[in-house]
Amino acid sequence: DQQVKQNSPSLSVQEGRISILNCDYTNSMFDYFLWYKKYPAEGPTFLISISSIKDKNEDGRFTVFLNKSAKHLSLHIVPSQPGDSAVYFCAARNSGAGSYQLTFGKGTKLSVIP
Amino acid sequence: SQTIHQWPATLVQPVGSPLSLECTVEGTSNPNLYWYRQAAGRGLQLLFYSVGIGQISSEVPQNLSASRPQDRQFILSSKKLLLSDSGFYLCAWSALLNGGARAEQYFGPGTRLTVT
Numbered sequence: 001d002q003q004v005k006q007n008s009p010s011l012s013v014q015e016g017r018i019s020i021l022n023c024d025y026t027n028s029m030f031d032y033f034l035w036y037k038k039y040p041a042e043g044p045t046f047l048i049s050i051s052s053i054k055d056k057n058e059d060g061r062f063t064v065f066l067n068k069s070a071k072h073l074s075l076h077i078v079p080s081q082p083g084d085s086a087v088y089f090c091a092a093r094n095s096g097a098g099s100y101q102l103t104f105g106k107g108t109k110l111s112v113i114p
Numbered sequence: 115s116q117t118i119h120q121w122p123a124t125l126v127q128p129v130g131s132p133l134s135l136e137c138t139v140e141g142t143s144n145p146n147l148y149w150y151r152q153a154a155g156r157g158l159q160l161l162f163y164s165v166g167i168g169q170i171s172s173e174v175p176q177n178l179s180a181s182r183p184q185d186r187q188f189i190l191s192s193k194k195l196l197l198s199d200s201g202f203y204l205c206a207w208s209a210l211l212n213g214g215a216r217a218e219q220y221f222g223p224g225t226r227l228t229v230t
Contacts, residue, residue, distance in 0.1 A: 004157075032217040043120075043204050043221030044158070089157065093217045100146055100165070100208065101173060102219060104157040 003027045004092050006105035015114050019077040023090030023105055026071065030092040034102065035064060035075045038087045047088075048075070080112045116141035120205050120222035128230055133178075133192040135225050137205030140186065145207040147188040148219060149180055152202040164188060200229045 005024045013019045021035075031052040036044035050057040050064045050073070057064050063076045077084055087109045091102040117140045127133060139145055149161040160173045162180035170180050177196060181189045188205055203226075206219040 034217060034219075036221075041202075041224070041226065043206075043224045046218050046220060049218055091158075095217070100148070100163050101160045102158075102217070104159075106155075106157040 002105075003030075004090055004103045004105040006088075006090055006108045008108050009106070010109040010111070012111045012113060013080045015082055015112055016079045019075075019080045019084065019110055019112065021075040021077075021088050021090075021108050021110065023073045023075075024071060025073075025092050027092070027094060027103075028071070029094045029096060030103075031095050032093040033064070033066060033073050034091045034093075035062075036089040036091060036104075037084075038089060038107070044089055077110075080110075082112050082114050085110055085112045116207070116220065118205060118207055118220060118222040120203075120225055122225060123223065124226045124228075126228045126230060127195050129197055130194045133190070133195050133199070133227070135190040135203055135205075135227075137188040137190075137222055138186055139188075139207045142186070142207065142209060144185060144210060146210065147182060148206040148208070149188065149190050150204040150206060150221075152204065154201070158204065162190070195229045197229050200227055202226055 003026050034049040035047045038044040048059050048062045048064050050066050066073045087107040089107045090105040119138050147164045150158045152158050164182045178192050202224050204224045205222040208219045209216045
C-alpha cells in the first residue's frame with residue numbers, strides 16, 4: 001500500500017511560469033513532509049520541508065503548501081527555470097513510529113521548456 | 115560543511131558474487147545513517163538505518179546486510195548477489211537534534227549496481 005502518492009509521473013511547464021507538483025498521503029500519523037529534487041545518476045537533493053503544524057513554508061522560489069484535512073501537499077516553483085528540470089520526490093515521516101524512515105513517492109519528472 | 119561520499123559510482127557484478135558498498139560522511143559527528151535502493155521506475159526504498167556504531171536496523175528482509183564499523187562509515191554488503199539486487203543504491207545521513215533525528219536526510223551521489 002503506497003502511503004505517499006505522486007499521481008503525475010511527468011509535468012511540462014514553460015520557463016518563467018509556475019510549476020505545481022502535487023503529493024497525496026494516506027497515513028494521518030505523518031508529521032513532517034519534505035521535497036527532494038533528483039537529477040539522473042545523482043543522489044536526491046533536499047529542497048524544502050514543512051512540519052504538520054504549519055500550512056506553508058517558503059524558501060526563495062520554492063513554496064510548499066500543506067492541507068492536512070485533504071492529506072495533500074504541493075510544491076510551487078516560481079518562476080520556473082530550465083535548471084529546475086529534474087525528478088521531484090515527495091517524502092513523509094512519522095516521528096512517533098520510532099523509526100527514522102522517510103516514505104517516498106515515486107516522483108514526478110518536471111520539464112521546464114525554454 | 116558536511117559531505118557524504120559513496121563508492122564505487124558504478125559496479126557490474128555477476129549473480130552469486132559478493133558485494134561491498136561504502137559510504138562515509140565528513141563534517142558531522144554521530145549522524146544517523148541510511149541505505150536506500152531505487153529500482154528502475156520506482157521510488158526510494160529504505161533498506162537499513164543506523165543510529166550509532168554497531169547499531170543496525172533492517173526495514174526490508176533480503177540477502178543484503180549493513181554494518182557501521184566507525185561513527186561516520188556505513189557499509190552495505192551481500193554474500194551472494196541476485197539479479198533482483200540491481201538498482202541505484204543511495205546512502206544518506208541526518209543530524210541528531212535534542213536526542214532525536216532531524217527529518218531532513220542528505221544523500222550521497224549513489225552507486226549504480228548491475229547484476230548480470
